[in-house]
Amino acid sequence: MRPKARREQLATERLPDELIVYDLKRHKAHCLNRTAAYVWEHCDGLKDVPALARAISGEFGVPCDEPTVQLAVDLLREAELIEEEPPEGWSAISRRQAAGVAGAILLPAIATVMAPTPAMAQSTRRKTDESSSSDDIWPNNRGL
Amino acid sequence: MTAAVSPAADEGELCLLLAPSQPPARAIERAAALAARAPDWDRAGKLASGHGVLPHFHRNLAQWFRREAGEETLHRLAAKARNSAVRNLALTSELLAVREAFETEGIRALPFKGPALSALLYGGVAMRPFLDLDLLLAPESVGPAGQILRRLGFEIEPPAPAFDRPFLHKDTAFVRPEGRVRVEVHWRLAEPKFGVAMDFEGLWRRRARVMVCGREVPTLDLEDLLLALAIHAARHCWSSLKWTCDIAELLRTQPWVDLAGVRERAREMGCRRMLAVSLALAAEMLEDPARSRVREAVDAEGAVEAAASHVRRHLFQPPESYYTDFILLLNLRERLADRWRMAWPELIDQVRPAPGSRLPDYARRMGRLLRRYGCEPLVRLAGWRTGKF
Numbered sequence: 300m301r302p303k304a305r306r307e308q309l310a311t312e313r314l315p316d317e318l319i320v321y322d323l324k325r326h327k328a329h330c331l332n333r334t335a336a337y338v339w340e341h342c343d344g345l346k347d348v349p350a351l352a353r354a355i356s357g358e359f360g361v362p363c364d365e366p367t368v369q370l371a372v373d374l375l376r377e378a379e380l381i382e383e384e385p386p387e388g389w390s391a392i393s394r395r396q397a398a399g400v401a402g403a404i405l406l407p408a409i410a411t412v413m414a415p416t417p418a419m420a421q422s423t424r425r426k427t428d429e430s431s432s433s434d435d436i437w438p439n440n441r442g443l
Numbered sequence: 444m445t446a447a448v449s450p451a452a453d454e455g456e457l458c459l460l461l462a463p464s465q466p467p468a469r470a471i472e473r474a475a476a477l478a479a480r481a482p483d484w485d486r487a488g489k490l491a492s493g494h495g496v497l498p499h500f501h502r503n504l505a506q507w508f509r510r511e512a513g514e515e516t517l518h519r520l521a522a523k524a525r526n527s528a529v530r531n532l533a534l535t536s537e538l539l540a541v542r543e544a545f546e547t548e549g550i551r552a553l554p555f556k557g558p559a560l561s562a563l564l565y566g567g568v569a570m571r572p573f574l575d576l577d578l579l580l581a582p583e584s585v586g587p588a589g590q591i592l593r594r595l596g597f598e599i600e601p602p603a604p605a606f607d608r609p610f611l612h613k614d615t616a617f618v619r620p621e622g623r624v625r626v627e628v629h630w631r632l633a634e635p636k637f638g639v640a641m642d643f644e645g646l647w648r649r650r651a652r653v654m655v656c657g658r659e660v661p662t663l664d665l666e667d668l669l670l671a672l673a674i675h676a677a678r679h680c681w682s683s684l685k686w687t688c689d690i691a692e693l694l695r696t697q698p699w700v701d702l703a704g705v706r707e708r709a710r711e712m713g714c715r716r717m718l719a720v721s722l723a724l725a726a727e728m729l730e731d732p733a734r735s736r737v738r739e740a741v742d743a744e745g746a747v748e749a750a751a752s753h754v755r756r757h758l759f760q761p762p763e764s765y766y767t768d769f770i771l772l773l774n775l776r777e778r779l780a781d782r783w784r785m786a787w788p789e790l791i792d793q794v795r796p797a798p799g800s801r802l803p804d805y806a807r808r809m810g811r812l813l814r815r816y817g818c819e820p821l822v823r824l825a826g827w828r829t830g831k832f
Contacts, residue, residue, distance in 0.1 A: 310532055312568060316521065317525065321533065330529075414532070
């Protein structure tokens with residue numbers, strides 16, 4: 300199987316340890332860890348799973364096996380970031396199966412999150428105050 | 444830029460030092476000295492979050508002080524940076540939809556601040572938190588734009604005085620009922636009392652283009668942007684580090700920006716000192732040679748130095764009186780007309796009688812105001828007129 304990543308109607312932003320993929324159509328954000336991000340970025344419809352596993356091994360300097368890549372592809376498909384449906388005979392891999400072979404260091408992970416609303420962000424703003432239990436210390440809304 | 448902050452000076456200074464996208468070497472050196480004193484990293488992170496600089500603070504912390512800050516703190520900050528990035532992406536998708544709807548109807552709109560600014564300065568929308576979308580329109584387009592926004596499910600955010608008295612305001616806000624998206628439609632860059640009118644036709648003619656999530660979006664050109672950022676920061680007394688960081692980033696990443704031209708335009712608009720304070724504050728976040736280049740462009744004036752020092756002093760400890768900031772801004776106005784334009788709405792607001800009240804009450808309030816603030820604004824105005832200001 301040669302998975303192909305969906306690229307249309309998506310916006311991406313890279314943070315230090317993860318890639319955020321925002322689905323402009325479904326208004327959902329997916330946070331991909333380094334392994335999942337690498338697999339998604341290299342799913343070009345030309346590389347098969349063993350080739351992807353070899354590429355990951357080269358990139359991260361840690362041996363990567365096929366179940367790890369399969370798990371990443373499954374997670375990406377669940378998040379609707381892979382174009383086609385799985386072929387017949389494709390068996391879903393559990394995290395336990397993948398972890399058993401590859402170890403936790405390369406385990407792919409995708410967290411799908413809803414965008415926090417501006418109202419939620421603003422509701423945490425408080426004056427600079429030691430007794431405040433807010434998340435942020437906001438320096439007042441100063442000015443004219 | 445060093446700041447006298449209290450009660451937790453080290454955390455405030457750390458936030459300040461690690462806020463820019465690329466802190467200068469001297470800032471890292473100073474931060475290392477502070478890091479050795481076991482600061483409260485969570486508090487520093489909260490300050491960074493409140494000042495809108497968390498993503499870069501987190502990245503700098505992870506790069507330079509991972510061991511000192513500890514994985515747990517970094518993990519918490521990473522989660523907040525992720526939330527902010529997701530919110531930014533969601534807002535950006537709305538901006539693209541709104542702009543497309545405007546374009547279809549032939550409405551010229553210049554997105555500024557928010558996604559366009561973030562993409563222009565930081566190469567993406569994740570690293571600069573924003574909470575709403577700002578679109579600058581020609582005054583005659585504001586009405587039709589409002590109708591389009593209503594069609595897209597937005598409602599005017601109450602209270603909505605701006606449409607009734609547009610000559611007193613600069614923008615009006617629209618929100619989706621679920622509160623997820625807020626769009627501010629601007630027909631001016633600052634309230635009329637600031638007296639810094641900018642002609643939309645000129646802004647549109649000079650507009651730049653920036654790629655935002657794969658789409659080309661028009662925005663202010665660099666010189667207009669620098670002025671707009673300086674004015675915006677001044678309106679809020681440079682109270683959020685994010686605004687100074689934006690100016691520093693513009694100066695760092697766009698060294699070809701015509702500083703002499705911007706100064707000249709600022710002089711014509713009567714906001715030369717506001718620009719100078721912004722440049723003075725931003726210069727401290729830069730490495731040479733950019734720092735020297737910017738410092739050369741700062742007018743060595745008492746009012747500018749005093750204002751920059753006031754901003755640094757109150758960055759993490761806002762002044763108790765609103766009038767401290769008011770006087771600061773009044774000091775920065777260069778023309779008598781601008782001072783008066785800025786001063787009178789404040790005075791009117793302070794002494795405006797309650798509905799149904801009679802003149803004696805009005806007079807009592809005026810007297811209370813004069814006693815409370817010692818006529819300081821009026822005295823200073825008078826001082827300026829006699830050359831003592």
